Amino acid sequence: MLILASTSPYRRELLQRLRLPFECARPEVDETPLAGERPAELVHRLARAKAAAVARLHPQAWVIGSDQAADLDGRILGKPGGQAAALAQLAAMGGRSVLFHTAVCLRRGERELAAADLTRVRFRELSAAEIERYVAAEQPFDCAGSFKCEGLGIALFDAIESQDPTALVGLPLIALAALLRQTGYAVP
Template identity: 50%
Template sequence: MKKIVLGSTSIFRKQILEKLNLNFKCDKPDIDESPLPDETPEQLVERLAIGKAKEVAKGHPDALIIGSDQVAVHQGDILGKPGTEENAIKQLLRFSGDKVTFLTSLCLYNSTDNSYDVIVEPFHVYFRELSHAQVSAYVRAEQPLNCAGSFKSEGLGICLFERLEGDDPNSLVGLPLIRLTKLLANKGIDVLAQQA
């Protein structure tokens, strides 16, 4: 089987990929993640997934490189990581009773022939009506300061939601596994067959 490299040092992406029970390595891509002028959120995450995979591929000839990126979008605005409790509270109050869309890109790059497939997977989060007290208590308890959207859906953040809508719950955390298994199969790697 061709070597697999996850072009990310995200603990969350690593944990998601480990669900497939495949051998892989992690490598950190070093690229500028700033949006380009007039770039849509979809174009941004697609470009960054490809860029991360290509950057990591430089150190891994004859490998399949997984690149991924994610942005949260609310009312057309790309949301960054809050960084502080105050910013996290502001973000979550802004979302109260509204929808936030997470766009997660996935690129599977073959460094042998420089070919790749890329997708952008949307996932919609519908927030409950939230009070300042609820949001403040949540932020203090979970400290989601390095999370786009100011929450951790795999933890207490689930209490903030009315409902979730999307094809793959792993997309919300940062890596669309259903689509990844299909892309791997297209490259001759049947994840289930590898378990034997």
Template identity: 50%
Template sequence: MTAASRTLVLASTSPYRRELLAKLQVAFEVAAPEVDETPLPDETPDAAALRLSALKAKAVAERFPDALIIGSDQVATLNGQHIGKPGNHDNAVAQLRLMRGQQIVFHTALSLYNTATGNLQSAIVPTTVQIRPLTDLQIEHYLRKDQPYNCAGSARSEALGIAIMEKMEGTDPNALIGLPLIALTHMLMQENWDVLL
């Protein structure tokens, strides 16, 4: 099946995910999933991310009866504890002070839902990031320049945030930004949808 023969939908309002999907040079639509992203009691980070990625994909399914819908979610953790989006400068300062010199795990989940067949594929793509032992002044300067207040862990690796990172380990650099493209192209091929054809 060629890229033009079925609608591809990104169930996300994230500009970062939109930019990542555009790298594949395929036509796609964007739909906003209205879902409650609150973790369930005793839910592990992996399980939360997987559940929410599938929930997002299915949330817009009624609008697209013959489509492949992409849902994605990311949960960042420090020592097993959830780290959300800071939302403002003061919260970001507090997050980075807590994270400096530490390892953060970004659990990025991806789901691909075929609305015509009901087939759902899901995967989790973890990325471990070692944060530099930052000074208060470095944290302040970084945040004033990059303003990553809508990013989990107060850092954007695709921008200046790369400078606060000592190293990262994972199978797909795109997963850290929010959409694992290697896993996505594999899932699309399982649906006979090849981005190269």
């Protein structure tokens, strides 16, 4: 049995690409950053915690935990949750490079495998009107960094530099497929 420790529709859609049967379960994990925690540390800790929380309830299943954070000059930018925060995040990122840390953890019982991806997004200069139009069009309030790169958000960038394009959406499938193969899954 394979379980995705997430209720994210984006992660669910990504995992469906691997054509493996799986279920989803909500991990009951506090996602608040710890004092002084760097973005890379946060995503590793949360990916592991999400996988562990669900694995405790399903000890015979392989559980996938994943997390992502935007890193603007070492400051964590999470999901905006609303329009005002989304507008502010995008205004702060305009004309800048932002790092997106994405971690994935695969766990069954006490066995744990993990991987991470670092994606650099170079935002083009963005006018207030462009930001407002974008936010009104896609309402990316549940996305780290306030955009959907798989949608209209792609028009906000000059470039994306990554080892794994799916990591920016929230689940690094190249790394996950490798972890699954290590545990005996046939992917593809």
